[in-house]
Amino acid sequence: MIPFCLVSPECVLEQCMKFNVTKPNAAPVNVSLYYESLCPGCRQFLVFQLVPTFIMLQDIMGIDLVPYGNAQEKEDQGKYIFTCQHGEDECLGNMIETCLLSMLGINAFPVILCMESGVDVLKAAQPCLGVYFPDTKWDSVMNCVKGDEGNKLMHQNAVKTNALKPPHEYVPWITVNGEHTDALQDKAMDSLFNLVCSLYKGDKPPACGQGLKKKTNSYCMN
Amino acid sequence: MIPFCLVSPECVLEQCMKFNVTKPNAAPVNVSLYYESLCPGCRQFLVFQLVPTFIMLQDIMGIDLVPYGNAQEKEDQGKYIFTCQHGEDECLGNMIETCLLSMLGINAFPVILCMESGVDVLKAAQPCLGVYFPDTKWDSVMNCVKGDEGNKLMHQNAVKTNALKPPHEYVPWITVNGEHTDALQDKAMDSLFNLVCSLYKGDKPPACGQGLKKKTNSYCMN
Numbered sequence: 001m002i003p004f005c006l007v008s009p010e011c012v013l014e015q016c017m018k019f020n021v022t023k024p025n026a027a028p029v030n031v032s033l034y035y036e037s038l039c040p041g042c043r044q045f046l047v048f049q050l051v052p053t054f055i056m057l058q059d060i061m062g063i064d065l066v067p068y069g070n071a072q073e074k075e076d077q078g079k080y081i082f083t084c085q086h087g088e089d090e091c092l093g094n095m096i097e098t099c100l101l102s103m104l105g106i107n108a109f110p111v112i113l114c115m116e117s118g119v120d121v122l123k124a125a126q127p128c129l130g131v132y133f134p135d136t137k138w139d140s141v142m143n144c145v146k147g148d149e150g151n152k153l154m155h156q157n158a159v160k161t162n163a164l165k166p167p168h169e170y171v172p173w174i175t176v177n178g179e180h181t182d183a184l185q186d187k188a189m190d191s192l193f194n195l196v197c198s199l200y201k202g203d204k205p206p207a208c209g210q211g212l213k214k215k216t217n218s219y220c221m222n
Numbered sequence: 223m224i225p226f227c228l229v230s231p232e233c234v235l236e237q238c239m240k241f242n243v244t245k246p247n248a249a250p251v252n253v254s255l256y257y258e259s260l261c262p263g264c265r266q267f268l269v270f271q272l273v274p275t276f277i278m279l280q281d282i283m284g285i286d287l288v289p290y291g292n293a294q295e296k297e298d299q300g301k302y303i304f305t306c307q308h309g310e311d312e313c314l315g316n317m318i319e320t321c322l323l324s325m326l327g328i329n330a331f332p333v334i335l336c337m338e339s340g341v342d343v344l345k346a347a348q349p350c351l352g353v354y355f356p357d358t359k360w361d362s363v364m365n366c367v368k369g370d371e372g373n374k375l376m377h378q379n380a381v382k383t384n385a386l387k388p389p390h391e392y393v394p395w396i397t398v399n400g401e402h403t404d405a406l407q408d409k410a411m412d413s414l415f416n417l418v419c420s421l422y423k424g425d426k427p428p429a430c431g432q433g434l435k436k437k438t439n440s441y442c443m444n
Contacts, residue, residue, distance in 0.1 A: 191428050
Protein backbone atom coordinates (compact mmCIF):
# COMPACT_ATOMS: atom_id res chain seq x y z
CA MET A 1 0.00 0.00 0.00
CA ILE A 2 1.46 3.29 -1.13
CA PRO A 3 0.97 6.32 1.08
CA PHE A 4 -0.71 8.97 -1.00
CA CYS A 5 1.15 12.09 -1.93
CA LEU A 6 -0.12 13.27 -5.33
CA VAL A 7 3.16 12.24 -6.83
CA SER A 8 4.37 8.96 -8.14
CA PRO A 9 4.88 5.88 -5.97
CA GLU A 10 8.61 6.25 -6.45
CA CYS A 11 8.84 9.76 -5.08
CA VAL A 12 6.18 9.22 -2.49
CA LEU A 13 8.14 7.18 -0.02
CA GLU A 14 10.90 9.74 0.09
CA GLN A 15 8.91 12.91 -0.23
CA CYS A 16 5.72 12.26 1.68
CA MET A 17 7.45 11.41 4.86
CA LYS A 18 9.18 14.73 4.82
CA PHE A 19 6.13 16.65 3.77
CA ASN A 20 3.51 15.22 6.04
CA VAL A 21 4.88 16.14 9.39
CA THR A 22 1.68 17.75 10.54
CA LYS A 23 -0.11 15.35 12.84
CA PRO A 24 -3.82 15.98 12.33
CA ASN A 25 -5.66 16.24 15.65
CA ALA A 26 -9.20 16.74 14.39
CA ALA A 27 -11.51 15.26 11.78
CA PRO A 28 -10.59 16.16 8.20
CA VAL A 29 -12.75 18.57 6.22
CA ASN A 30 -14.48 16.43 3.61
CA VAL A 31 -15.19 18.03 0.27
CA SER A 32 -17.32 16.17 -2.27
CA LEU A 33 -17.48 17.25 -5.88
CA TYR A 34 -20.41 16.21 -8.04
CA TYR A 35 -19.30 16.94 -11.58
CA GLU A 36 -19.15 15.81 -15.16
CA SER A 37 -15.96 15.33 -17.14
CA LEU A 38 -16.49 17.88 -19.93
CA CYS A 39 -18.28 20.69 -18.09
CA PRO A 40 -16.02 23.78 -18.29
CA GLY A 41 -16.94 25.06 -14.82
CA CYS A 42 -16.24 21.62 -13.34
CA ARG A 43 -12.83 21.43 -15.01
CA GLN A 44 -12.08 24.94 -13.79
CA PHE A 45 -12.98 24.15 -10.18
CA LEU A 46 -11.14 20.83 -10.22
CA VAL A 47 -7.97 22.21 -11.81
CA PHE A 48 -7.79 25.65 -10.18
CA GLN A 49 -9.18 24.96 -6.74
CA LEU A 50 -9.86 21.40 -5.65
CA VAL A 51 -6.64 19.65 -6.59
CA PRO A 52 -4.19 22.49 -5.77
CA THR A 53 -5.94 22.89 -2.41
CA PHE A 54 -5.74 19.19 -1.74
CA ILE A 55 -2.07 19.11 -2.71
CA MET A 56 -1.35 21.68 -0.02
CA LEU A 57 -3.90 20.64 2.62
CA GLN A 58 -4.07 16.87 2.27
CA ASP A 59 -3.23 16.45 5.95
CA ILE A 60 -6.51 18.03 6.99
CA MET A 61 -8.92 17.35 4.15
CA GLY A 62 -10.60 14.51 2.30
CA ILE A 63 -11.98 14.54 -1.22
CA ASP A 64 -14.76 12.54 -2.80
CA LEU A 65 -15.13 12.82 -6.57
CA VAL A 66 -18.45 11.76 -8.09
CA PRO A 67 -18.36 11.96 -11.89
CA TYR A 68 -21.98 11.90 -13.05
CA GLY A 69 -23.47 15.36 -12.63
CA ASN A 70 -26.44 16.09 -14.85
CA ALA A 71 -26.30 12.68 -16.53
CA GLN A 72 -29.33 10.41 -16.62
CA GLU A 73 -29.74 6.67 -16.52
CA LYS A 74 -32.32 4.11 -17.47
CA GLU A 75 -32.31 0.44 -16.71
CA ASP A 76 -32.44 -2.03 -19.54
CA GLN A 77 -32.25 -5.78 -18.89
CA GLY A 78 -30.26 -5.43 -15.67
CA LYS A 79 -27.78 -2.96 -17.10
CA TYR A 80 -27.87 0.81 -17.11
CA ILE A 81 -27.76 3.10 -20.12
CA PHE A 82 -26.41 6.58 -19.46
CA THR A 83 -27.05 9.85 -21.24
CA CYS A 84 -24.71 12.74 -20.56
CA GLN A 85 -25.15 16.50 -20.87
CA HIS A 86 -22.13 16.91 -23.15
CA GLY A 87 -22.75 13.75 -25.13
CA GLU A 88 -21.13 10.35 -25.50
CA ASP A 89 -17.62 11.66 -24.96
CA GLU A 90 -18.60 12.99 -21.57
CA CYS A 91 -20.10 9.63 -20.61
CA LEU A 92 -16.80 7.99 -21.59
CA GLY A 93 -14.80 10.59 -19.62
CA ASN A 94 -17.01 10.07 -16.56
CA MET A 95 -16.59 6.31 -16.87
CA ILE A 96 -12.80 6.43 -17.27
CA GLU A 97 -12.49 8.62 -14.19
CA THR A 98 -14.88 6.42 -12.22
CA CYS A 99 -12.85 3.32 -13.08
CA LEU A 100 -9.58 5.09 -12.23
CA LEU A 101 -11.00 6.10 -8.83
CA SER A 102 -12.15 2.54 -8.20
CA MET A 103 -8.79 1.04 -9.20
CA LEU A 104 -6.44 3.61 -7.68
CA GLY A 105 -8.39 5.39 -4.95
CA ILE A 106 -7.02 8.85 -4.18
CA ASN A 107 -3.95 8.02 -6.23
CA ALA A 108 -6.19 8.58 -9.25
CA PHE A 109 -6.28 12.34 -8.51
CA PRO A 110 -3.08 13.31 -10.34
CA VAL A 111 -4.26 11.30 -13.35
CA ILE A 112 -7.65 13.01 -13.32
CA LEU A 113 -6.03 16.43 -12.84
CA CYS A 114 -3.79 15.69 -15.82
CA MET A 115 -6.81 14.69 -17.95
CA GLU A 116 -9.02 17.60 -16.93
CA SER A 117 -6.28 20.19 -17.44
CA GLY A 118 -5.27 18.84 -20.84
CA VAL A 119 -6.46 20.03 -24.22
CA ASP A 120 -8.55 16.90 -24.85
CA VAL A 121 -9.78 15.11 -21.72
CA LEU A 122 -10.24 11.78 -23.48
CA LYS A 123 -7.06 11.76 -25.55
CA ALA A 124 -5.08 12.71 -22.41
CA ALA A 125 -6.34 9.75 -20.38
CA GLN A 126 -3.89 7.09 -21.51
CA PRO A 127 -0.72 9.25 -21.48
CA CYS A 128 -1.73 10.69 -18.10
CA LEU A 129 -2.08 7.20 -16.64
CA GLY A 130 1.35 6.34 -18.07
CA VAL A 131 3.02 9.31 -16.40
CA TYR A 132 1.82 8.32 -12.91
CA PHE A 133 1.24 4.56 -13.21
CA PRO A 134 3.54 3.19 -15.89
CA ASP A 135 2.89 -0.37 -14.70
CA THR A 136 -0.90 -0.15 -14.89
CA LYS A 137 -2.15 -1.36 -18.25
CA TRP A 138 -4.56 0.89 -20.10
CA ASP A 139 -6.48 -2.26 -21.09
CA SER A 140 -7.28 -2.93 -17.45
CA VAL A 141 -8.94 0.50 -17.27
CA MET A 142 -10.85 -0.11 -20.49
CA ASN A 143 -12.01 -3.52 -19.26
CA CYS A 144 -13.67 -1.72 -16.37
CA VAL A 145 -14.98 1.07 -18.63
CA LYS A 146 -16.64 -1.30 -21.09
CA GLY A 147 -17.68 -4.01 -18.68
CA ASP A 148 -20.18 -4.72 -15.94
CA GLU A 149 -17.86 -3.25 -13.32
CA GLY A 150 -17.98 0.24 -14.84
CA ASN A 151 -21.71 -0.01 -15.42
CA LYS A 152 -22.25 -0.89 -11.76
CA LEU A 153 -19.91 1.82 -10.50
CA MET A 154 -21.58 4.51 -12.63
CA HIS A 155 -24.98 3.42 -11.35
CA GLN A 156 -23.64 3.95 -7.83
CA ASN A 157 -22.61 7.48 -8.85
CA ALA A 158 -26.14 8.03 -10.18
CA VAL A 159 -27.70 6.81 -6.93
CA LYS A 160 -25.35 8.99 -4.89
CA THR A 161 -26.01 12.05 -7.02
CA ASN A 162 -29.77 11.52 -7.02
CA ALA A 163 -29.76 11.14 -3.23
CA LEU A 164 -28.35 14.65 -2.71
CA LYS A 165 -30.35 16.80 -0.29
CA PRO A 166 -31.04 19.39 -1.44
CA PRO A 167 -30.95 17.93 -4.97
CA HIS A 168 -28.24 19.44 -7.16
CA GLU A 169 -29.33 22.26 -9.44
CA TYR A 170 -26.11 22.57 -11.44
CA VAL A 171 -22.55 21.31 -11.55
CA PRO A 172 -19.95 21.64 -10.14
CA TRP A 173 -22.04 20.91 -7.03
CA ILE A 174 -20.05 20.96 -3.84
CA THR A 175 -20.79 19.52 -0.42
CA VAL A 176 -18.62 20.17 2.61
CA ASN A 177 -18.84 17.53 5.32
CA GLY A 178 -21.92 16.27 3.49
CA GLU A 179 -23.68 19.62 3.53
CA HIS A 180 -24.57 21.93 0.64
CA THR A 181 -25.67 25.53 1.12
CA ASP A 182 -25.40 28.51 -1.22
CA ALA A 183 -22.94 30.07 1.21
CA LEU A 184 -20.67 27.01 1.30
CA GLN A 185 -20.81 26.69 -2.48
CA ASP A 186 -19.88 30.35 -2.95
CA LYS A 187 -17.04 30.18 -0.45
CA ALA A 188 -15.70 27.00 -2.01
CA MET A 189 -15.83 28.51 -5.51
CA ASP A 190 -14.13 31.71 -4.28
CA SER A 191 -11.40 30.09 -2.25
CA LEU A 192 -11.67 26.48 -1.25
CA PHE A 193 -8.23 26.75 0.31
CA ASN A 194 -9.35 29.33 2.84
CA LEU A 195 -12.65 27.57 3.46
CA VAL A 196 -10.88 24.33 4.38
CA CYS A 197 -8.36 26.12 6.61
CA SER A 198 -11.14 27.99 8.38
CA LEU A 199 -13.36 24.93 8.91
CA TYR A 200 -10.62 22.65 10.22
CA LYS A 201 -11.01 22.41 13.99
CA GLY A 202 -7.56 21.04 14.87
CA ASP A 203 -4.19 22.76 14.94
CA LYS A 204 -3.74 24.44 11.59
CA PRO A 205 -0.98 23.05 9.39
CA PRO A 206 1.84 25.34 8.16
CA ALA A 207 0.07 25.72 4.81
CA CYS A 208 -2.76 27.57 6.57
CA GLY A 209 -0.20 30.08 7.77
CA GLN A 210 -0.69 29.59 11.46
CA GLY A 211 0.89 26.27 12.20
CA LEU A 212 4.11 24.94 13.51
CA LYS A 213 7.08 25.06 11.21
CA LYS A 214 7.83 21.84 9.44
CA LYS A 215 10.70 20.13 11.14
CA THR A 216 12.64 19.04 8.11
CA ASN A 217 13.10 20.32 4.64
CA SER A 218 14.79 18.33 1.95
CA TYR A 219 17.68 20.13 0.30
CA CYS A 220 20.29 19.08 -2.22
CA MET A 221 23.53 20.51 -0.90
CA ASN A 222 26.16 21.79 -3.23
CA MET B 223 -0.88 34.72 -28.22
CA ILE B 224 -2.62 32.55 -25.68
CA PRO B 225 -3.41 34.05 -22.28
CA PHE B 226 -1.89 31.80 -19.67
CA CYS B 227 -4.09 29.79 -17.40
CA LEU B 228 -2.26 26.56 -16.53
CA VAL B 229 -4.71 24.71 -18.68
CA SER B 230 -4.76 24.02 -22.35
CA PRO B 231 -5.17 26.71 -24.99
CA GLU B 232 -8.63 25.39 -25.73
CA CYS B 233 -9.99 25.82 -22.23
CA VAL B 234 -8.07 28.95 -21.52
CA LEU B 235 -10.13 31.41 -23.46
CA GLU B 236 -13.29 30.30 -21.76
CA GLN B 237 -11.99 29.59 -18.31
CA CYS B 238 -9.39 32.24 -17.70
CA MET B 239 -11.69 35.10 -18.36
CA LYS B 240 -14.03 33.84 -15.72
CA PHE B 241 -11.29 33.03 -13.27
CA ASN B 242 -9.16 36.11 -13.54
CA VAL B 243 -11.59 38.73 -12.43
CA THR B 244 -9.22 40.17 -9.87
CA LYS B 245 -7.69 43.31 -11.30
CA PRO B 246 -4.20 43.48 -9.80
CA ASN B 247 -3.44 46.97 -8.48
CA ALA B 248 0.11 46.43 -7.25
CA ALA B 249 3.29 44.81 -8.50
CA PRO B 250 3.21 41.02 -8.53
CA VAL B 251 5.25 39.03 -6.01
CA ASN B 252 8.04 37.47 -8.04
CA VAL B 253 9.27 34.06 -6.92
CA SER B 254 12.36 32.59 -8.55
CA LEU B 255 13.26 28.96 -8.13
CA TYR B 256 16.82 27.80 -8.69
CA TYR B 257 16.59 24.05 -8.94
CA GLU B 258 17.67 20.88 -10.69
CA SER B 259 15.34 18.44 -12.37
CA LEU B 260 16.04 15.30 -10.31
CA CYS B 261 16.58 16.75 -6.84
CA PRO B 262 13.85 15.32 -4.55
CA GLY B 263 13.49 18.50 -2.49
CA CYS B 264 13.18 20.57 -5.66
CA ARG B 265 10.48 18.29 -7.06
CA GLN B 266 8.67 18.42 -3.74
CA PHE B 267 8.69 22.23 -3.60
CA LEU B 268 7.72 22.59 -7.25
CA VAL B 269 4.88 20.06 -7.10
CA PHE B 270 3.52 20.72 -3.61
CA GLN B 271 4.03 24.45 -3.27
CA LEU B 272 5.14 26.49 -6.25
CA VAL B 273 2.77 25.32 -8.96
CA PRO B 274 -0.36 24.88 -6.79
CA THR B 275 0.26 28.34 -5.32
CA PHE B 276 0.71 29.83 -8.77
CA ILE B 277 -2.45 28.13 -10.02
CA MET B 278 -4.41 29.88 -7.29
CA LEU B 279 -2.52 33.18 -7.11
CA GLN B 280 -1.43 33.81 -10.68
CA ASP B 281 -3.13 37.21 -10.65
CA ILE B 282 -0.68 38.52 -8.09
CA MET B 283 2.49 36.53 -8.58
CA GLY B 284 5.19 35.83 -11.14
CA ILE B 285 7.44 32.80 -11.36
CA ASP B 286 10.90 32.39 -12.78
CA LEU B 287 12.22 28.85 -13.09
CA VAL B 288 15.97 28.39 -13.44
CA PRO B 289 16.88 24.72 -13.95
CA TYR B 290 20.60 24.44 -13.23
CA GLY B 291 21.12 24.33 -9.47
CA ASN B 292 24.36 22.70 -8.38
CA ALA B 293 25.44 21.92 -11.94
CA GLN B 294 28.79 23.06 -13.26
CA GLU B 295 29.97 24.13 -16.69
CA LYS B 296 33.21 24.41 -18.55
CA GLU B 297 33.79 26.00 -21.90
CA ASP B 298 35.23 23.94 -24.71
CA GLN B 299 35.71 25.41 -28.18
CA GLY B 300 32.89 27.92 -27.82
CA LYS B 301 30.40 25.45 -26.42
CA TYR B 302 29.66 24.54 -22.83
CA ILE B 303 29.88 21.14 -21.23
CA PHE B 304 27.68 20.64 -18.19
CA THR B 305 28.05 18.30 -15.24
CA CYS B 306 25.03 17.74 -13.02
CA GLN B 307 24.70 16.64 -9.41
CA HIS B 308 22.41 13.73 -10.25
CA GLY B 309 24.22 12.75 -13.42
CA GLU B 310 23.55 12.86 -17.14
CA ASP B 311 19.83 12.28 -16.76
CA GLU B 312 19.53 15.38 -14.64
CA CYS B 313 21.40 17.44 -17.23
CA LEU B 314 18.94 16.18 -19.85
CA GLY B 315 15.96 16.97 -17.62
CA ASN B 316 17.31 20.47 -16.95
CA MET B 317 17.83 21.00 -20.67
CA ILE B 318 14.35 19.76 -21.67
CA GLU B 319 12.75 22.07 -19.13
CA THR B 320 14.94 24.99 -20.21
CA CYS B 321 13.94 24.47 -23.84
CA LEU B 322 10.25 24.14 -22.91
CA LEU B 323 10.44 27.40 -20.96
CA SER B 324 12.12 29.11 -23.91
CA MET B 325 9.58 27.79 -26.41
CA LEU B 326 6.39 28.09 -24.36
CA GLY B 327 7.07 30.68 -21.67
CA ILE B 328 4.84 30.27 -18.63
CA ASN B 329 2.69 27.86 -20.62
CA ALA B 330 5.51 25.36 -20.01
CA PHE B 331 4.57 25.20 -16.30
CA PRO B 332 1.85 22.52 -16.58
CA VAL B 333 4.21 20.41 -18.70
CA ILE B 334 7.01 20.78 -16.14
CA LEU B 335 4.61 20.05 -13.26
CA CYS B 336 3.49 16.92 -15.11
CA MET B 337 7.11 15.82 -15.60
CA GLU B 338 8.27 16.56 -12.07
CA SER B 339 5.27 14.84 -10.46
CA GLY B 340 5.56 11.73 -12.61
CA VAL B 341 7.35 8.51 -11.76
CA ASP B 342 10.15 9.13 -14.26
CA VAL B 343 10.84 12.79 -15.07
CA LEU B 344 12.50 12.03 -18.40
CA LYS B 345 10.06 9.39 -19.64
CA ALA B 346 7.16 11.68 -18.74
CA ALA B 347 8.44 14.59 -20.83
CA GLN B 348 7.03 13.61 -24.22
CA PRO B 349 3.58 12.43 -23.03
CA CYS B 350 3.28 15.50 -20.80
CA LEU B 351 3.98 17.79 -23.76
CA GLY B 352 1.36 15.91 -25.77
CA VAL B 353 -1.32 16.40 -23.12
CA TYR B 354 -0.94 20.20 -23.10
CA PHE B 355 0.52 20.93 -26.55
CA PRO B 356 -0.61 18.24 -28.94
CA ASP B 357 0.47 20.36 -31.93
CA THR B 358 4.02 20.97 -30.71
CA LYS B 359 6.36 18.35 -32.10
CA TRP B 360 8.65 16.58 -29.66
CA ASP B 361 11.39 16.83 -32.28
CA SER B 362 11.29 20.62 -32.03
CA VAL B 363 12.05 20.32 -28.31
CA MET B 364 14.85 17.85 -28.95
CA ASN B 365 16.35 20.08 -31.63
CA CYS B 366 16.72 22.74 -28.96
CA VAL B 367 17.95 20.23 -26.37
CA LYS B 368 20.70 18.83 -28.60
CA GLY B 369 21.61 22.00 -30.46
CA ASP B 370 23.34 25.31 -29.95
CA GLU B 371 20.15 26.92 -28.74
CA GLY B 372 19.90 24.67 -25.67
CA ASN B 373 23.61 25.02 -24.99
CA LYS B 374 23.31 28.80 -25.02
CA LEU B 375 20.18 28.81 -22.87
CA MET B 376 21.74 26.53 -20.26
CA HIS B 377 24.82 28.75 -20.13
CA GLN B 378 22.48 31.65 -19.37
CA ASN B 379 21.02 29.61 -16.50
CA ALA B 380 24.57 29.01 -15.25
CA VAL B 381 25.40 32.71 -15.40
CA LYS B 382 22.16 33.60 -13.63
CA THR B 383 22.70 30.99 -10.91
CA ASN B 384 26.34 31.95 -10.39
CA ALA B 385 25.37 35.61 -10.09
CA LEU B 386 23.14 34.96 -7.06
CA LYS B 387 23.90 37.17 -4.06
CA PRO B 388 24.30 35.60 -1.62
CA PRO B 389 25.47 32.60 -3.64
CA HIS B 390 23.21 29.57 -3.35
CA GLU B 391 24.24 26.96 -0.79
CA TYR B 392 21.71 24.30 -1.73
CA VAL B 393 18.68 23.71 -3.93
CA PRO B 394 15.78 24.40 -4.06
CA TRP B 395 17.04 27.98 -3.64
CA ILE B 396 14.30 30.56 -3.57
CA THR B 397 14.37 34.29 -4.12
CA VAL B 398 11.37 36.52 -3.54
CA ASN B 399 11.41 39.77 -5.51
CA GLY B 400 15.08 39.03 -6.18
CA GLU B 401 15.99 38.63 -2.52
CA HIS B 402 17.10 35.55 -0.61
CA THR B 403 17.21 35.37 3.18
CA ASP B 404 16.95 32.39 5.50
CA ALA B 405 13.65 33.76 6.75
CA LEU B 406 12.16 34.08 3.24
CA GLN B 407 13.39 30.62 2.30
CA ASP B 408 11.86 29.09 5.43
CA LYS B 409 8.54 30.86 4.94
CA ALA B 410 8.40 29.86 1.28
CA MET B 411 9.15 26.22 2.13
CA ASP B 412 6.54 26.24 4.91
CA SER B 413 3.76 27.96 2.99
CA LEU B 414 4.54 29.83 -0.17
CA PHE B 415 0.84 30.47 -0.56
CA ASN B 416 0.63 32.49 2.64
CA LEU B 417 3.93 34.22 1.98
CA VAL B 418 2.74 35.50 -1.41
CA CYS B 419 -0.63 36.62 -0.01
CA SER B 420 1.09 38.44 2.84
CA LEU B 421 3.69 40.17 0.64
CA TYR B 422 1.28 41.37 -2.02
CA LYS B 423 0.67 45.08 -1.47
CA GLY B 424 -2.49 45.49 -3.55
CA ASP B 425 -6.05 44.40 -2.84
CA LYS B 426 -5.93 40.74 -1.96
CA PRO B 427 -7.61 38.38 -4.42
CA PRO B 428 -10.43 36.06 -3.24
CA ALA B 429 -7.95 33.18 -3.00
CA CYS B 430 -6.18 35.02 -0.16
CA GLY B 431 -9.44 34.97 1.73
CA GLN B 432 -9.90 38.70 2.07
CA GLY B 433 -10.87 39.85 -1.38
CA LEU B 434 -13.97 40.68 -3.28
CA LYS B 435 -16.13 37.82 -4.35
CA LYS B 436 -15.67 36.76 -7.92
CA LYS B 437 -18.44 38.14 -10.02
CA THR B 438 -19.16 35.14 -12.13
CA ASN B 439 -18.90 31.44 -11.70
CA SER B 440 -19.33 29.02 -14.53
CA TYR B 441 -22.00 26.39 -13.92
CA CYS B 442 -23.50 23.68 -16.08
CA MET B 443 -27.21 23.91 -15.39
CA ASN B 444 -29.32 20.82 -15.31
